[in-house]
Amino acid sequence: MTNKDQYKVGKEPFYQAQSDEVTLYEAAYAARLPVMVKGPTGCGKSRFIEYMAWKLNKPLITVACNEDMTASDLVGRYLLDANGTRWLDGPLTTAARIGAICYLDEIVEARQDTTVVIHPLTDHRRTLPLDKKGELIEAHPDFQLVISYNPGYQSLMKDLKQSTKQRFTAFEFNYPEAKVESEILSKEAGIEVGLAAKLVKIGQAARNLKGHGLDEGISTRLLVYAATLIKGGVEAKAACRMALVRPITDDADIRDTLDHAIAATFA
Amino acid sequence: MATAVVEIPSELQSYWKNLDCGFPRVAEVFPECMQEALKKLTNDGIDAYIENARFLGKMGRGAEPILIFLEEWPGIAKLIGEDSLQDIMLFIRKMGKSPNGKAIVPFLQSLPVTARRLPSRDQLSDYLTIALDLMERTTGSVHGIHQTFPSPGLPEMFKQVPILLGQLSLAGLKHWVDYGVRYYDDHPERQTEYFSLHSADSKAVLQRERHGTLLVDNDRKLNLYMRGLWQDEDMLIPYSSAFDELRKPIPYYDKLGIRLPDVYNDAHGVTGIDRYRATLAHIIGHRRWTKAIIADNMSPQQRMAAEFLEDCRVEYLAMREYPGLRRIFTALHPMPAEDACDPEKESSVRHRLAMLSRAILDSQHPYKNQNIIEFARRFHELMQQGESSTQEIAELAITFVARTRLQSDNLPKTHFKDTVVDFRDDNRQMWKFIEEGDEEEAFDEQRKIEPGEELKGLPPRHYHEWDYNSQSYRPDWVSVYEGLHPQGNAADIDKLLEKHAGLAKRLKKMLDLLKPQDKVRIRYQEEGSELDLDVAIRSLIDYKSGAQPDTRINMSHRNDGRNIAVMLLLDLSESLNEKAAGSQQTILELSQEAVTILGWAVEKLGDPFAIAGFHSNTRHDVRYLHIKGYTERWGDDVKSRLAAMEASYSTRMGAAMRHAAHYLEKQQADKKLMLILTDGEPADIDSKDGRILIEDARQAVKELDQQGIYSYCINLDPKADEYVSDIFGKQYTIVDNVAQLPERLPELFISLTK
Numbered sequence A: 001m002t003n004k005d006q007y008k009v010g011k012e013p014f015y016q017a018q019s020d021e022v023t024l025y026e027a028a029y030a031a032r033l034p035v036m037v038k039g040p041t042g043c044g045k046s047r048f049i050e051y052m053a054w055k056l057n058k059p060l061i062t063v064a065c066n067e068d069m070t071a072s073d074l075v076g077r078y079l080l081d082a083n084g085t086r087w088l089d090g091p092l093t094t095a096a097r098i099g100a101i102c103y104l105d106e107i108v109e110a111r112q113d114t115t116v117v118i119h120p121l122t123d124h125r126r127t128l129p130l131d132k133k134g135e136l137i138e139a140h141p142d143f144q145l146v147i148s149y150n151p152g153y154q155s156l157m158k159d160l161k162q163s164t165k166q167r168f169t170a171f172e173f174n175y176p177e178a179k180v181e182s183e184i185l186s187k188e189a190g191i192e193v194g195l196a197a198k199l200v201k202i203g204q205a206a207r208n209l210k211g212h213g214l215d216e217g218i219s220t221r222l223l224v225y226a227a228t229l230i231k232g233g234v235e236a237k238a239a240c241r242m243a244l245v246r247p248i249t250d251d252a253d254i255r256d257t258l259d260h261a262i263a264a265t266f267a
Numbered sequence B: 001m002a003t004a005v006v007e008i009p010s011e012l013q014s015y016w017k018n019l020d021c022g023f024p025r026v027a028e029v030f031p032e033c034m035q036e037a038l039k040k041l042t043n044d045g046i047d048a049y050i051e052n053a054r055f056l057g058k059m060g061r062g063a064e065p066i067l068i069f070l071e072e073w074p075g076i077a078k079l080i081g082e083d084s085l086q087d088i089m090l091f092i093r094k095m096g097k098s099p100n101g102k103a104i105v106p107f108l109q110s111l112p113v114t115a116r117r118l119p120s121r122d123q124l125s126d127y128l129t130i131a132l133d134l135m136e137r138t139t140g141s142v143h144g145i146h147q148t149f150p151s152p153g154l155p156e157m158f159k160q161v162p163i164l165l166g167q168l169s170l171a172g173l174k175h176w177v178d179y180g181v182r183y184y185d186d187h188p189e190r191q192t193e194y195f196s197l198h199s200a201d202s203k204a205v206l207q208r209e210r211h212g213t214l215l216v217d218n219d220r221k222l223n224l225y226m227r228g229l230w231q232d233e234d235m236l237i238p239y240s241s242a243f244d245e246l247r248k249p250i251p252y253y254d255k256l257g258i259r260l261p262d263v264y265n266d267a268h269g270v271t272g273i274d275r276y277r278a279t280l281a282h283i284i285g286h287r288r289w290t291k292a293i294i295a296d297n298m299s300p301q302q303r304m305a306a307e308f309l310e311d312c313r314v315e316y317l318a319m320r321e322y323p324g325l326r327r328i329f330t331a332l333h334p335m336p337a338e339d340a341c342d343p344e345k346e347s348s349v350r351h352r353l354a355m356l357s358r359a360i361l362d363s364q365h366p367y368k369n370q371n372i373i374e375f376a377r378r379f380h381e382l383m384q385q386g387e388s389s390t391q392e393i394a395e396l397a398i399t400f401v402a403r404t405r406l407q408s409d410n411l412p413k414t415h416f417k418d419t420v421v422d423f424r425d426d427n428r429q430m431w432k433f434i435e436e437g438d439e440e441e442a443f444d445e446q447r448k449i450e451p452g453e454e455l456k457g458l459p460p461r462h463y464h465e466w467d468y469n470s471q472s473y474r475p476d477w478v479s480v481y482e483g484l485h486p487q488g489n490a491a492d493i494d495k496l497l498e499k500h501a502g503l504a505k506r507l508k509k510m511l512d513l514l515k516p517q518d519k520v521r522i523r524y525q526e527e528g529s530e531l532d533l534d535v536a537i538r539s540l541i542d543y544k545s546g547a548q549p550d551t552r553i554n555m556s557h558r559n560d561g562r563n564i565a566v567m568l569l570l571d572l573s574e575s576l577n578e579k580a581a582g583s584q585q586t587i588l589e590l591s592q593e594a595v596t597i598l599g600w601a602v603e604k605l606g607d608p609f610a611i612a613g614f615h616s617n618t619r620h621d622v623r624y625l626h627i628k629g630y631t632e633r634w635g636d637d638v639k640s641r642l643a644a645m646e647a648s649y650s651t652r653m654g655a656a657m658r659h660a661a662h663y664l665e666k667q668q669a670d671k672k673l674m675l676i677l678t679d680g681e682p683a684d685i686d687s688k689d690g691r692i693l694i695e696d697a698r699q700a701v702k703e704l705d706q707q708g709i710y711s712y713c714i715n716l717d718p719k720a721d722e723y724v725s726d727i728f729g730k731q732y733t734i735v736d737n738v739a740q741l742p743e744r745l746p747e748l749f750i751s752l753t754k
Helices: A021-030 A045-056 A071-075 A091-098 A112-122 A178-189 A193-208 A220-231 A236-245 A252-265 B010-019 B024-040 B043-057 B064-080 B084-097 B101-117 B121-138 B153-167 B170-184 B188-195 B200-209 B215-230 B272-289 B300-321 B325-332 B349-361 B370-384 B390-404 B490-499 B501-514 B533-544 B587-605 B636-643 B653-664 B690-706 B721-728 B738-753
Strands: A035-038 A060-064 A076-081 A084-089 A101-105 A127-130 A135-138 A144-149 A169-172 B147-149 B236-239 B252-254 B257-261 B461-467 B472-484 B518-525 B554-560 B564-571 B609-616 B622-628 B671-678 B709-715 B732-734
Touching: A021 A035, A021 A045, A021 A169, A035 A045, A045 A060, A045 A101, A045 A144, A060 A091, A071 A076, A071 A091, A071 A112, A084 A091, A091 A101, A091 A112, A091 A127, A091 A135, A112 A127, A112 A144, A178 A193, A178 A220, A193 A220, A193 A236, A193 A252, A193 B215, A220 A236, A236 A252, A252 B215, A252 B272, B010 B024, B010 B043, B024 B043, B024 B064, B043 B064, B043 B084, B064 B084, B064 B101, B084 B101, B084 B121, B101 B121, B101 B153, B121 B153, B121 B170, B153 B170, B153 B188, B153 B200, B170 B188, B170 B200, B188 B200, B200 B472, B215 B236, B215 B272, B252 B272, B257 B272, B272 B300, B272 B325, B300 B325, B300 B349, B300 B370, B300 B390, B325 B349, B349 B370, B349 B390, B370 B390, B461 B653, B461 B690, B472 B653, B490 B501, B490 B587, B490 B636, B501 B587, B501 B738, B564 B587, B564 B653, B564 B738, B587 B609, B587 B636, B587 B671, B587 B738, B609 B653, B622 B636, B622 B653, B653 B671, B653 B690, B653 B709, B671 B738, B690 B709, B690 B721, B709 B721, B709 B738, B721 B732
Parallel strands: A035 A144, A035 A169, A060 A101, A101 A144, B236 B257, B472 B622, B564 B609, B564 B671, B671 B709, B709 B732
Antiparallel strands: A076 A084, A127 A135, B252 B257, B461 B472, B518 B554, B609 B622
16 A cells, blocks of 8 residues: 555645635535636646645645646556566555545646546545556545646636536636735745835736736746745846746847836835 | 139239139138138148138039038038048049939038037048948949949938938938848839838838837837826827927827837936936826816917926926826926027027926026916915816916016017926817817828728738848838638539548548547645655655655546647749649649648547638739638638649749747747648749748748647648748658659648647
């Protein structure tokens, strides 16, 4: 049996609730309903799940999905070894066996034929058939499936099937309100709230430009990076340019505008 | 000749004698000029002054040159140094020897301004070189030996020097002059228009060469600024600041958009773009925080005060939002000296208000006036409590006016120096008028389109044209009118297809081969249709050697699709009406057949495909005729347009290619192909230099290349070798035997897209 404890979240992760999402999640977990979290990148989706796993004291298995991922990367596969072959459980199978929260991050990145393997686990059956091995796993009573995706890059090619979508309850995340966000920055990076508020202001300037040359605004995560740099002794404007502007754009006009926003915010 | 009316003082008599000048008007001003010269010039300078003045007096151009010189030179010499006189006199002598003597007076008149703008000998000598160049190139000759006609443009340019040097750097001036000389060399009236800044061309080139930050270049940046930092958006409309010398327009906004000057130079250490941002921040401040108040009960002075303080309020609030704006505002805000204005002689209202405004903005202000200090404090107290309001501020302003009122406030002469804050708008949105006052002007007259003036067809699109002489674009040079090609009888085209049934059958076979059926192997598949032996063996070796084998040993296939958008551009110039060599048909008819078969073939392939024709009648009238659009099917509409194809006028290829490219560019396809079917070199009746349109077309090909469009020319001119490779490089085919065109064109297309 796999060691359960290695998947436990050891220390309380910092998470600032934006509204009633914590209680709602607890209710969903109580009923073992599958959960989907959506929202722009870096707004705290993964942090939220980590926090909930800690709060519920359940193991958390995270899988970052990508295009090359096949169904066997999730379910498991036979490996060759000196004596013949050996079965190795994939992360989804492990989670179903040990009763963990299985978190499939950025699920749309995986191909659609891969995503369908989660279907039997997400309805009343709560089973996972392992075709190759000829085994049917009954999910552990504690098992829950969570997926996340970013509707921002929703394109024709990257969207969930209706049949997948309709198996989940969903939370929609967004960047926190200015006040909450500056508290988050100040707690996460240990900077004062006034400075944090300025960073948030720059972040919002960029978020206003979404769709006008920016695919996505400056995320809370990047703001935390900037705050961390400043805390580490980097000059504020330089830190902002490095952590907030340069990563998100190659467009000279936008870069110029955001640089000006930094100059205008830090007098 | 009468002796001098005015007595020459005895100490100046020797100079007067050396000057040896008989004009009574000169004698009138001589003592005064001489005294000034004695103060400002060195001894050598005085000698040169007299000597050159004497020369000017004896040139035979009347008293004007010597008068101007005597009056202006000492001041100019002070600015640029006495050495420059040599260069200037050399230039005047050259003008005197050529037929351009008439330009000497305007030149001398423009000298003081020139000297102020170009205060060094080097700059001045560069300027003289430009003027000399203009003179030499535009002075006409009859038989090519002696220059006999004066340059029409030269005196005009001297008259415009204040504007020109105000707007342009020397390099810009050189470009502007070059342009005028090049295009209006042979047309005296146009040349005069150009150099007197009257023609649209002249203004356009001036605009392009201006120094500073142009609004058009930064439109997007400023839109991003408004949207990103202020969540506001509006049209930014430039107004010209170049030609209103007396009354500079002020930024403003109304329901149509925000009006800004077309160019801002860097000033007081603030870059042009930051000046735009400051102006926008101010205007957006008004849009956000200003509520219009009723103007009728306030005197003009009270209103001015309310405007000043309201401006301060919105800037204060803007700075509260973005503290960094303070640096820009402070740098741009004038700081009138406290004692600059004499309240006895002129109205000091503006002066006081500008000081107050400065004091509010800048806590380090130097003012000692108790009222200023007190009202700055009261303003800040008001703002500490929140956002305040326009009404509240207006009341504060009225109190200020009442408190500081002086008898002289009603004097007609107002002190203006250092009181204009140029990033502020004109505050027209701040006031509501219950009654129409007579002092209000209608800034934007309502424009009605008169009945009968309705536009026919689409408005023209303007394209630049490349000029290889100057290696630059002629701005908005060509007007392209587009429209649907008239329709004819679609059955004619079907007949053509029947005629070429044999060819169609052969093509069909080739097309079937082209259809998307290329199999592409996808390797490294865990599950696939076949075993990929290479990978399988590698995995087996890994396995035998104890390493983790790759399990992705299968492969599968998929069909690769064609993804190509095609534009066929037809030259419909007059020469197509000629009979093709060795054939009974005209080139037009053969082209028609060829296009018909190509159209049919491409439809079979399913590629997005458009057909358009073009011809031109000077740069003002390039016609672009749509025959088939990308979304249209190969149906009767298209066929009937094709059937009506006619040929006339000339071939201005570059503009047509640019216009076609702007449609092709919007197609979403991996490959974009523009086929140009033509029977001769680019030419037009208003272009004497045959090379220019060839070079322009070549430039257009380069532009297309940058847009990811592959251009290919099918040329029906057997003598095309001379120019076609200049334009298209290697991307062309010459079809010598035009009769074969219907066969060759589809084949070419197929081989190009294979």
